[in-house]
Amino acid sequence: MAPTNGGRGFFFAMNVLYLAIGGAVGTVSRYYVTGRVTQWDGPTGLGVFTVNIVGSFLIGLFLTLSEERFMWPPQLRLLVAVGFLGGFTTFSSWTWETMQMMEMRNMLGASLNIAGSIVCGMMAVYAGTALARAL
DSSP states (O other), rough: OOOOSTHHHHHHHHHHHHHHHHHHHHHHHHHHHHHHHHHHOOOHHHHHHHHHHHHHHHHHHHHHHHIIIIIOOOOHHIIIIIIIIHHHHHHHHHHHHHHHHHHHHHHHHHHHHHHHHHHHHHHHHHHHHHHHHOO
């Protein structure tokens, strides 16, 4: 029986597959990076901070290259930007760790985590975008 929706169901299913693959690889990568940083620095929140800043840089680099230089297909953007980087970055983990710092009355650590993540994240997106435009 031929599909009645002109094949749109196939393309939707493929997009979901790209997201799932990218998200799975991103999640495993986040687990690995945060684990390595925590082994090195202890449970300070630096692991989550690291993946958020690296993810910010990578999304700036990748999407700028994709949209301004190479015009990569939307499926690759789904795989990398939404899937991989969505699984790799960790906003919910970041907010949880920040709240734990606040509950432990570590207001300096929580404040540095908030301000550092926003400032460094914006700088990383800018740096990724600038690098992509310079290539």
